[in-house]
Amino acid sequence: MNAVNQIANTPAPPYYAVIFASVRQESDESAYQRTAARMMELAAGQPGFLGVDSARSDGLGITVSYWQDEDAIKAWKHQVEHTQAQRMGRENWYREYSLRVARVERAYGFRSTD
């Protein structure tokens, strides 16, 4: 979960990233938003969760969550409330999505001194 205008502050690599790209379909926006917020809250409480960045524009959403290791990703995937949300996603909310699991090997950042 990250505040507006704040990039996830992750530790030094290696760690894992789950890259979720999605295209929504017409559906109940408030139910979607409520579930999305709940999933952010639940993910942040999972062991091995390191952070998340999320953005959506022109119908395309990208959420990248960061995890200590593959076991943490698997545990989150199978978290009961999350599996229900995944099913809702396929049945109601997403026209299309892709999910990629990647091992972050190097990372660097920049912050303006202005």
Next chain:
Amino acid sequence: MNAVNQIANTPAPPYYAVIFASVRQESDESAYQRTAARMMELAAGQPGFLGVDSARSDGLGITVSYWQDEDAIKAWKHQVEHTQAQRMGRENWYREYSLRVARVERAYGFRSTD
């Protein structure tokens, strides 16, 4: 470069992802947009480029580009026009950014049949 509402169509893993998360600062929007579009065009012409997904909301932007291997990423990083854009980015456009290079190990997708 991907059309609106279309997720990058990448080959089977392994391949690499460059996860770029950024927070803009106040600056010339048209110059930024022009350069961003030019960079998309240039990246798409680079050897080893596999696709890109990009979204921005609430000031936070996420662009994930996909590459065949690390060499392709390095060649893109050092492409002359791109290095100039990177400098402009640090000097004018970004308040903060993070860049992560990750090896995509597994991936799957979903498409609604509705």
